[in-house]
Amino acid sequence: MFVKDFRGNHPRWVYHYFENTDLAGYDSGSVQPMLNRNYIAHIPVLVPSTQEQRAIADVLGALDDKIAVNSKLAETSDELVSLHFRRAIESEGTASRPLFEAIDIDFGEPFGGSDFSAPGIGRPLIRIRDLKTFTSQVWTTEIRSREILVQPGDVVVGMDAEFRPTSWLGEPGLLNQRVCRARGKSTGPAFVRETLREPLRRIEGYKAATTVIHLNKKDLQEAEVLVPDTESLELFEASVEGLYSRRVAVAIENRALEAVRDALLPQLMSGKLRVRDAEKVLENAGV
Structure with a gap:
């Protein structure tokens, strides 16, 4: 199933709504459970104003964007480490x-x-x-x-x-x-x-x-x-030490960001937490 008519709602807010909704709880059938849109058509939805939806999407989006940037940095670091390694083992003294x-x-x-x-x-x-x-x-x-x-x-x-x-x-x-x-x-x-x-x-x-x-x-x-020979190995170590450490650091940071995001998502979507309070959480998390 997919959404093509957002009925004036912010698309990213709709995405987060479904992300926060346990649709599996509406499955039907014991042998092969399946979901039909008719099963979920009448679920009551707490719909904030469009302005509030946009604000919620911006808060969660800031976390998603930071996580995405970190993931790309980690991927690039891994590629560079592998490149330096291939160069090292291609040395004559390997x-x-x-x-x-x-x-x-x-x-x-x-x-x-x-x-x-x-x-x-x-x-x-x-x-x-x-x-x-x-x-x-x-x-x-x-x-x-x-x-x-x-x-x-x-x-x-x-x-x-x-x-x-x-x-x-x-x-x-x-x-x-x-x-x-x-x-x-x-x-x-x-x-x-x-x-x-x-x-x-x-x-x-x-x-x-x-x-x-x-x-x-x-x-x-x-x-x-x-x-590799000693010189090539030392060059490899000097080239990748910072890359590898940074790769580990951003992965740990992402885990912390994901924890913050997972904690904020249900609170924001249910209205229990206001956007201004969530923004303070992001500020404290350095986002």
């Missing part, structure tokens, strides 16, 4: 070395389910499913002697199904089993992330014929990586 000679790998601990807790109780746990959202869904009260605390910017890899070197962009958390952390012996996380892409792709490729693929320590022990 050599193939065992992965464990260049990178330290720490494996997550098997935290017990009996100690899992709701968010905010204990400490956040980083599981494979969290690597795409950067948000820990489960926390734990358990303390383990060999636990690994992952910091923002650390490179982590899920060890089931897909093997992708990922820059952790969430809050600090404990590494759960089937997730590993990679750190360079003499390099920063940007080099580690870029270096791991190709060997992990190869490992995933030759395991693709199995039903469920798993990454294990032996796979990593047998893998080799390309390491």
